[in-house]
Amino acid sequence: MESGERDWTVGGEGVVIGLKRMRDFPAVAAVALPRAVVLEPWSSRLQHGFMMVGVSVVALFGLAALGWTSLRREAAARDALRDANARLEQRVEERTADLRSLNQKLVRALAEKERANQAKARFLSAANHDLRQPFQALRLFHHLLMERLKESRERSIAEKMGEALDSGEKLLHALLEVATLDAGVVRPNIAEVSIATVLDGVAAEFRGLAADKRLDLRVRGCAAMVRTDATLLTRMLGDLLRNAIAYTPAGGVVVGCRRRGQWLRIEVWDTGPGIAAEHLDAIFEDFVQLGNPERDRRRGLGLGLPKVRRKAALLGHAVEVRSRPGQGSVFSVMVPLAASESRTDAAVPAPAGRAENPAARLILIVEDDPVQSAGMQLLLESWGHDVLVAADGPAALAMLRAAPRCPDVILSDFRLPGPLTGAETVTRAAEQEGRPIPGIILTGDTGPERIREAVAAGCRLLHKPVTPDVLRDALNALGAEPVPARQSQSSAA
Known part of the structure; x- marks a missing residue:
């Protein structure tokens, strides 16, 4: 079959005519098809090809743009990382310099604190001596004056002077003791101490004060040995007894001991007005006095219990208080028993396997x-x-x-x-x-x-x-x- 393309038209529409000579029959077959029908597959393929080429070109440009953007971002990230490292190194250097400066300041501050503590210790030592000297002289002159005054009016004035002198001495002693404890210059002398000796000394000191208020002071004996500083423990119990007697209008005060495992619990009981639960912590603060708003010096200065708290912390003893309003209070000090006391309590001997x-x-x-x-x-x-x-x-x-x-x-x-x-x-x-x-x-x-x-x-x-x-x-x-x-x-x- 032969075909040819010429400007053939059929009914005004361009056509493509295909001719084929018949082999066994003397005739020629002719087929006419519209040109659009013949060329439609080729046109479709051509359009599809152009479209694919366009999409590929666009994709290539897109990939190129993405790659370019990625490269720029990596370059920017590297630059930012270099800047960050540089800033970090600078900050490390600055912080190191700050730390060196801070350490130097800390060393100077510690040295200054040590000098201040030494100065405070020297001051307290000097004050303890120098302030007591004039009071001692005043006490001597007051005694001489009282011996020479004969008229009752003049002796009354001198007696008032003596009361003021007593108050000043008590305040001086209390303030110096508190300042000394706070300064850390007191070093306890821990040793085995007979608690009976301590209680007997405290009872002898305060029996007259209790008798003046018509209070019954009873001390129950105790033969235990404890590890403590005898002087500081005696002062602690003295402060507790002085406080109990001052706030007990009638009845009595009892001092006793109870064993609690490896500890000895020394208790001071009184029949005073008691303390409300919300005030049990406040009573250990400086210059706090419950029931004494007029600050009557005859009822103390409000430093007895704070001194007890400071001495207990210094010795490692626990101080506790229990109280019922209207019935009285119990102050207790927990003191460790001595080794000899604890060994007495151990009843089981060591087994033979440990004789080594x-x-x-x-x-x-x-x-x-x-x-x-x-x-x-x-x-x-x-x-x-x-x-x-x-x-x-x-x-x-x-x-x-x-x-x-x-x-x-x-x-x-x-x-x-x-x-x-x-x-x-x-x-x-x-x-x-x-x-x-x-x-x-x-x-x-x-x-x-x-x-x-x-x-x-x-x-x-x-x-x-x-x-x-x-x-x-x-x-x-x-x-x-x-x-x-x-x-x-x-x-x-």
Whole structure:
């Protein structure tokens, strides 16, 4: 079949005519098709091709634009990173310079504080001497004057002068004592003290004052030995007795002792008006006097109980108060028993298996500072003790569960990482083991609440820094009662 393209038209429409000569028949077949029909597939393909080319060109341009944008962003990010690094280095240098400056200021401040403390100590020493001198002279001149005055009117004036002199001396002594305690220049002399000697001295001092108010002062004897500073404890009990007598209009005052584990509780009872619950904390603040709005000096200065609080913090003794309005008050001081007293209480001898060192014990150290725990471990092991070490409360409890026997003593820092304090760790350990475990709490916090928490947990409290002698005494005071080994699972079965 042959075809040709010419300008053929049929009915005014361009056509394409195709011719084919018949092979066995003398004729020619002709077919006429509209040109649009013949060229439509080619036109469609051509349009599709152009469209694809256009889309590809657009896509190429888009990809090129994206690549260009990405390159610019990377370049901008690199520039920003370089700037940030430069600024960071500059800030580090500035902060380092600030820290150096701050450290220098801190060193100067510490040095200045040390100089201030030394100056304060010198001032207190000088004031204690120089201010007492004129009062001493006044007292002597007043005594000479009273001997030479004969007329009653003149003697009355001199007696008023003597009362003013007494008030001034009391205020001077109280202020100097408070300032000395606050300055930290008082160093307690801890030793074994007979509590009977302390109570007898306090009773002899205040029996006349109680008799003047027609109060019955009774002191119940106690033969215990305690570890404390005898002078400071005597002054503490004197302040408590003076306060009780001053605020007790009728009845009496009783001083007694109660043993509480490794502690001796010294109590001062009175039959005064009592103290409302909302005022129990305020009475230990400086110059606070309940029921004395007119500030009658004959009823004290409001410094007795604050001095008791300061001395108790210095000695590591807990001071507590219980009171019922209208019935009276009870002030108590918790004092650690001496080692001899604690050894007397230990009734069970050491087993034969520990004859190698009768004082050797299994001690669990709970301390998060590795340097301190290592030093404590070496010290205790040098004394012949077996030592376990844990970094916090949960680790200590887990170690106890795996230990072959319960420890004889837990020696713990008060502030530990994690959910448990040292006192709480000792309590949880006792609950876990089903028996009380003696505990020693080490802390640098002298707040009375720390002392109360340690006492509530049945622990002895030691304030850092602790010398080896003090630690040895505390361990000896806990007694030497051995703890049997746990039975293994096989033997228990």
